[in-house]
Amino acid sequence: xxxxxxxxQIIDGKALAKEIKDELKTKIHGLVNLGHRAPSLRCIIVGxxxxxxTYVKNKIQAAIDIGIDATTITYxxxxxxxxxxxxxxxxxxxxxxDGILVQLPLPGTMDERKVCNVVSPEKDVDGFHINNIGQLxxxxxxxxxxxxxxxxEILKRxxxxxxxxxxxxxxxxxxxxxxxxxxxxxxxxxxxxxxxxATVTICHxxxxxxKLEFFCRNADIIITATGVPKLIKANMVKPGAxxxxxxxxxxxxxxxxxxxxxxxxxxxxxxxxxxxxPVPGGVGPMTVAMLMHNTFQAAQRLRxxxxxxx
Amino acid sequence: xxxxxxxxQIIDGKALAKEIKDELKTKIHGLVNLGHRAPSLRCIIVGxxxxxxTYVKNKIQAAIDIGIDATTITYxxxxxxxxxxxxxxxxxxxxxxDGILVQLPLPGTMDERKVCNVVSPEKDVDGFHINNIGQLxxxxxxxxxxxxxxxxEILKRxxxxxxxxxxxxxxxxxxxxxxxxxxxxxxxxxxxxxxxxATVTICHxxxxxxKLEFFCRNADIIITATGVPKLIKANMVKPGAxxxxxxxxxxxxxxxxxxxxxxxxxxxxxxxxxxxxPVPGGVGPMTVAMLMHNTFQAAQRLRxxxxxxx
Numbered sequence: 271x272x273x274x275x276x277x278x279q280i281i282d283g284k285a286l287a288k289e290i291k292d293e294l295k296t297k298i299h300g301l302v303n304l305g306h307r308a309p310s311l312r313c314i315i316v317g318x319x320x321x322x323x324t325y326v327k328n329k330i331q332a333a334i335d336i337g338i339d340a341t342t343i344t345y346x347x348x349x350x351x352x353x354x355x356x357x358x359x360x361x362x363x364x365x366x367x368d369g370i371l372v373q374l375p376l377p378g379t380m381d382e383r384k385v386c387n388v389v390s391p392e393k394d395v396d397g398f399h400i401n402n403i404g405q406l407x408x409x410x411x412x413x414x415x416x417x418x419x420x421x422x423e424i425l426k427r428x429x430x431x432x433x434x435x436x437x438x439x440x441x442x443x444x445x446x447x448x449x450x451x452x453x454x455x456x457x458x459x460x461x462x463x464x465x466x467x468a469t470v471t472i473c474h475x476x477x478x479x480x481k482l483e484f485f486c487r488n489a490d491i492i493i494t495a496t497g498v499p500k501l502i503k504a505n506m507v508k509p510g511a512x513x514x515x516x517x518x519x520x521x522x523x524x525x526x527x528x529x530x531x532x533x534x535x536x537x538x539x540x541x542x543x544x545x546x547x548p549v550p551g552g553v554g555p556m557t558v559a560m561l562m563h564n565t566f567q568a569a570q571r572l573r574x575x576x577x578x579x580x
Numbered sequence: 581x582x583x584x585x586x587x588x589q590i591i592d593g594k595a596l597a598k599e600i601k602d603e604l605k606t607k608i609h610g611l612v613n614l615g616h617r618a619p620s621l622r623c624i625i626v627g628x629x630x631x632x633x634t635y636v637k638n639k640i641q642a643a644i645d646i647g648i649d650a651t652t653i654t655y656x657x658x659x660x661x662x663x664x665x666x667x668x669x670x671x672x673x674x675x676x677x678d679g680i681l682v683q684l685p686l687p688g689t690m691d692e693r694k695v696c697n698v699v700s701p702e703k704d705v706d707g708f709h710i711n712n713i714g715q716l717x718x719x720x721x722x723x724x725x726x727x728x729x730x731x732x733e734i735l736k737r738x739x740x741x742x743x744x745x746x747x748x749x750x751x752x753x754x755x756x757x758x759x760x761x762x763x764x765x766x767x768x769x770x771x772x773x774x775x776x777x778a779t780v781t782i783c784h785x786x787x788x789x790x791k792l793e794f795f796c797r798n799a800d801i802i803i804t805a806t807g808v809p810k811l812i813k814a815n816m817v818k819p820g821a822x823x824x825x826x827x828x829x830x831x832x833x834x835x836x837x838x839x840x841x842x843x844x845x846x847x848x849x850x851x852x853x854x855x856x857x858p859v860p861g862g863v864g865p866m867t868v869a870m871l872m873h874n875t876f877q878a879a880q881r882l883r884x885x886x887x888x889x890x
Contacts, residue, residue, distance in 0.1 A: 302703065383720075400715060401710055401714060402714075404710035404711060404712075408710065409752050434786050434788050436791060444717075446718070448717065452717075469781065469783050469784070469791055471780065471782075471795075472781075472782075473779050474765065474777070474779070476743060477744065478744050485781075488794070
């Protein structure tokens with residue numbers, strides 16, 4: 271010990287999110303100045319879960335800040351699934367709506383998968399429609415779940431090399447871990463435009479701890495999305511590796527204060543990693559930015575499609 | 581050397597395929613004896629590629645052997661894409677058709693992805709429709725590409741433990757490597773009924789050779805689907821590992837004779853592996869059997885759906 275340590279580059283998700291939102295804002299203002307309608311986003315929220323309301327409020331505010339016409343549509347938890355589906359269908363056919371987001375979780379009476387599949391794939395800015403999942407998994411251009419896209423965008427903007435590198439994805443959730451693993455091993459010969467070409471290992475709750483450690487220690491890039499605080503420790507990280515922490519858990523520290531932490535033992539791992547995302551301030555703000563990106567993409571594609579028809 | 585070596589268990593794909601086909605035959609005969617219509621399969625083939633005609637002929641023969649009403653519909657290579665789509669749509673709406681298979685490759689004038697998406701997902705016995713790919717990737721029950729399903733069925737029938745084990749999939753093709761990787765890491769808490777829970781590493785052409793060796797040496801199960809003969813050598817295999825060889829390449833040996841080989845250096849690897857599939861006689865025959873399985877499944881689900889409507 272005693273030798274000077276090189277600290278990891280701290281990936282500033284907040285600054286990067288601002289950069290992306292500023293780029294979108296400029297593009298949207300440009301379009302509006304040309305006489306086009308601003309992209310529009312409708313967020314549906316059913317029931318009064320406080321966390322959901324906070325998330326939606328943040329998304330709507332971010333959208334409005336960059337010039338997206340964004341509104342929340344709130345329903346009582348007693349809404350029937352059929353009525354929710356009718357409401358979504360009406361947004362699907364509304365030519366003034368580009369993006370539709372149904373905030374999850376829905377009340378227990380509803381089938382979330384069924385509802386997600388009602389949103390028109392072209393307006394599905396969450397990327398949860400089965401068609402969009404299918405396109406993603408076939409390396410076709412599509413709307414990608416925002417958190418997964420946030421991780422990929424961080425790697426791209428920080429110029430983290432993925433070609434031929436080992437990447438480990440810890441957590442196999444269908445809207446985070448799975449799409450990240452798909453994109454990381456995407457083939458440059460396919461037409462998604464991604465072509466990240468990493469060798470990807472998917473670890474999960476049934477990966478034995480010693481095997482998780484083994485794969486992580488050999489990874490150039492670790493993406494973790496489990497919600498298990500301090501799962502990734504310094505002895506599991508190869509010096510210089512890139513660590514992207516998608517986890518976010520509220521814990522109570524020794525002083526009895528609550529705080530948000532990720533999956534990574536940040537204080538120790540940041541002494542050995544090459545680059546690392548903090549929690550909060552890493553992937554979180556980027557997720558909202560990529561939702562804005564998706565809304566802009568949806569609007570652009572719908573506009574393109576309309577002009578092809580005319 | 582000199583010490584006795586324990587040879588790997590040879591996985592007999594031909595015998596297993598016969599077992600599965602016999603089971604299906606019994607079920608189909610049972611249904612027909614109860615007065616039900618036999619499951620039906622329509623194979624469309626466009627153009628005169630000899631290999632494609634051989635494949636289709638084998639599939640049709642296997643189907644007929646077990647009591648499926650199977651016929652080939654042959655079109656000239658000059659058929660337009662629109663006419664092919666119309667033909668598929670007519671089969672989609674035909675209540676006497678359960679399974680539709682469009683033999684690939686199609687003539688270069690056609691968009692294979694577009695055509696695959698025209699087949700009704702419920703009759704898509706190849707599992708290539710984007711909805712079926714999406715369902716597979718979400719761990720939902722669906723029609724799974726037959727070769728990928730063949731690999732999984734081999735593991736199941738030979739009782740190869742996957743839970744918590746390391747699996748390497750070499751090759752990331754969208755109808756073989758990708759679906760295998762998805763199923764191997766499937767969560768037992770999801771409703772696909774698979775729940776294989778392996779830790780999965782996806783290797784591909786841009787995985788550097790020393791890294792491929794590293795991951796393979798640490799794998800309990802290696803599935804290879806690359807078409808590169810002798811890619812997997814004995815020094816890359818952990819003693820006792822299970823080796824499933826999906827590769828099939830025609831090579832010319834030193835005596836000038838052509839023969840079919842897989843991706844695995846079979847003679848050497850079979851001295852160290854715990855279980856191994858030969859080529860030919862491993863995954864190949866099982867693929868046809870699983871296509872029959874899919875046809876039977878499609879017929880059962882359509883029948884179920886019809887009886888729900890009535």
